[in-house]
Amino acid sequence: MTLEELRNNSVFPVGGENVNYAKYFIGTSYLNMISMEQVVIGNVTFEPGCRNNWHIHHADKAGGQMLLVTAGSGWYQEWGKEPQKLQPGDVVHIPANVKHWHGASADSAFQHLAIEVSGENCSTEWCEPVSDEEYGKLK
């Protein structure tokens, strides 16, 4: 799926380029905050090949992140584990304090809703990029 196909079929608006987090991504992503109240939810769209760096959603208690996949094809991987292919309808529960990355497939745009799970002393630590070598091994 191309970015334009995804954009034209997106239930929630794709929003503008995700410039504030661009330094933590390879490729271009788009962010539209669809809720800033009660539960914070962002609609994140990735062009084909775009992925975020390895990162950790820290929390002393609860916290973490949930991904609800809404379009395209992508990946989720936890440090030391096999990558998981993602398709629309998939739900990913990312525990706090687990190093991971998420992003598009090489040949398709990708979109997920990212839900911030509330917790105590939450912060996100951004780590190294997912290298072309690592990413290129995904099938």
Ligand code: MN
């Ligand atoms: Mn994450």
